[in-house]
Amino acid sequence: MKKKVLIVGTGLAGLSTALRLSTNGYEVEMVEKYHRPGGRLNLLEKDGFKFDMAPTFFSMSYEFQELADACNIKVPFEFVELDPLYAVHFEGDEKAYLIHKNLKKLAAEFQNIEPDLEQKVKRFLEGAGAIFHDTEHIVIKQNFDSLLGYLLQLTRVPLKHAPKMFYSMWREMEKNFDSFEVKVIFSLVGFFLGATPFDTPAVYSMLNYTELVHDGYHNVKGGMYKIVEGLVAELKKRAVTMHFGVEITQVEEKHGQVTAFIDSTGKKWEADLFVVNADAAAFRGQILKRKRYRPSKLDQKKWTLAPLTIYLGLDTKVKGMYHHNYFLRRNFKEYANKIFKNSIKLDKPYYYANIQSMHNPDYAPAGKESVFILCPVPDLRYKPNWEDAEEIADAIVADMGKRTGFDFAKHTEMRIIYPPNKWESTFNLYRGSGLGLAHDLNQVGGFRPSNKDESYNNLYYAGASTVPGTGLPMTVISSRLVTERILNDHGHLSQK
Incomplete structure (x- = not known):
């Protein structure tokens, strides 16, 4: 039976x-x-516009292949590899940095601020790759029947990696790179985990290896x-x-x-x-x-940061931007240390913007554009009231327009905002935490x-x-x- x-x-x-x-x-x-x-x-749909509600790219695409193989099927969707991976916009800079998997191209992006970046990145990624391969099957892909069993399993991880469990990802960046911009960009993977590089252990630098060497980032043809x-x-x-x-x-x-x-x-x-x-x-x-x-x-x-997401339907196409974009400022450490507990104003936040219809034209009506914006914010323990969500969204849209030279507010014909309390009620996310x-x-x-x-x-x-x-x-x-x-x-x- x-x-x-x-x-x-x-x-x-x-x-x-x-x-x-x-x-x-x-x-x-x-x-x-x-x-x-x-x-x-x-998927969110309104007035002919479509939006991926949250994830817009992923790494380790081979895990989907493993799933398909285990279930005797073909992967039922088509991967689209990202290269460049994303663009990073720093406040006050006219130039946006494109993050390439090709290390020569990557080094050329930063040649004026980080000499010998190619060699530095190779050295850094060699260590990050070693952590990944030395822990993948010992820790990441294992069930544990007890805490003791887990701790015993950790003893199989080469001892050389142990120190990186006890200092931060940011310190790891400081050990490998000189320029503020490169250190910030390579520590963004801490935010991908819903945390910050100042409270994420250095062992998670293995994610830099997965994004630049091991598999890269992918989208899906037709949308996530x-x-x-x-x-x-x-x-x-x-x-x-x-x-x-x-x-x-x-x-x-x-x-x-x-x-x-x-x-x-x-x-x-x-x-x-x-x-x-x-x-x-x-x-x-x-x-x-x-x-x-x-x-x-x-x-x-410790819970991951909450999402405040903005979905814009534009009446025209966006020019001069890459499809995946991070908008950062110069107060990185102050912002990262204060954002979790709502001890910094959200009038000038850090955020990510994805021009979704660049990858997938059918996400917007002809001649129009779908734009997804994600701003990591405090969860509902620290900021229970989100009556100011529209005001925060206005500031983000205006800031993005100022920094790119494209007036997003002027060309917006529809807008939807999901603050943390909306995410909590819609998907039962505890305190609105985005990633658990x-x-x-x-x-x-x-x-x-x-x-x-x-x-x-x-x-x-x-x-x-x-x-x-x-x-x-x-x-x-x-x-x-x-x-x-x-x-x-x-x-x-x-x-x-």
Whole structure:
């Protein structure tokens, strides 16, 4: 007989887990609070404009290939490699720096401020690559049954990497580069983790290796939501059912097992096994009522920055800009140290802008443009009131116009703003945190909420706040790890 799995949440980890389990003969049913699948990897549409709601590029594309191979399918979407990777605009500079994978081109961009950059980057990336390859299969792609097991596994990592666990990414940049601009640009990967380079351990410089050498960054032909559409199409072939507008609020259990989840209408959703693709920490506190994860305990944890996102529909095309852009200022350390706890004004924030219809022309009506802007901001613990979201958005749009010479405000014909409280209510993001739990050393690996429940032997977790961590490829790896757990505990069924 088939065993039935109920997956709560249709984010990338949930969809990937559904695909893996259905491949191994499990009957899969999925429930989702939002009106369509994808979680944060979603699509916003209005007045003929389309927008990727959150992720706009990714690294480690081979993890999608691994997923496809494991499930006996072809990758159901087409990668588009980015090169240059992105442009960086510093306040007061007329020139925007293009970040190339080709190190000679990269060095040429900075030849006036960072002599011998090619050799410096090669040396830096050699060390970053060593960290990546020495930890990938030992730490990143492993399940851990206990904290002791995790700590023992760490002893397999070469001792030479240990010091980088205890000082910051910014210090690592200072050891390798001289110019302010290069140090800032190479430390942006700290922000990709939802943190800052001043509180992100130097070991995460391995991400510089993944962006410049190992795989680079990719978009998807037709838009990022093609990932979701492709996976959903494959799941439909396997008769995986999805139900939308369903919010789980309670658990029913008996003899150490979950027997059903109960939604906000009182309906019971029964299964043999359950996988939660909601925040693994918050779900334990909010739904399972675990004291260890009650709000006072969750609020003491380190969470990633919240997103304030702006979606602009323009009545004309943007000229003279690259499609992926970072807009930075000169007060980098002050800003990074104060932004988390809302102790700096948001009138001149740092932000990222993606001209989405440059990659995907059908994201905007003919002759028009879709623009996505992301500003990392304090979460709702530190800034609960977002009545000033429109004012902050006005300042960002005006600043971008001033720094690029293109009047975005004048050419805006539609605008949507998602402040952190909107993200919290739409996708159940704890305190509006954009990427879940941060990657401090006491919140990674065996310290992170496990993907197997500590009380119920048929309840599992997949997604950003469990192992291995946040980001699109990490959640695909998460789906593999949780599937390994389930197969080890409950066996392979019929192979499709």
